[in-house]
Amino acid sequence: MGYENKINMELGFKKLDVWNKAIDFADSVIDLTEKLNTQSKHYRLIEQVEACSASVSANIAEGKGRNSNKEFIQFLYIARASLYETISFLSLFEKRKWITKDQLNELEEEAIELASMIKGLINAIAKNLK
16 A cells, blocks of 8 residues: 555544644634734743644544544544633733734634534434444
């Protein structure tokens, strides 16, 4: 088996639309943090929002790599929690005027779509468990 075929087989999470959407979401968040409008850099908060946004796709990938659909569902719930955590931090950033309301709204729209995709995948997997 060729290297590329082996990688595609082993990294099936990369074929998931929800994982790709999560990668795009994290990229948007990190892009935003690189341009934060704050005089005093609060590095721990900035690192945390970057970490939790990246955690969404990481948990989807990790869950996909587990041996059971039940475990996959658990990691999808963790991914969704990381998504909510990200929005919580971004809401604080908007309150502190580090980002604009429009920036927050744009990321919230992405998050709502992503949360819906995660929920849909959870429901589809759970339906097959019955």
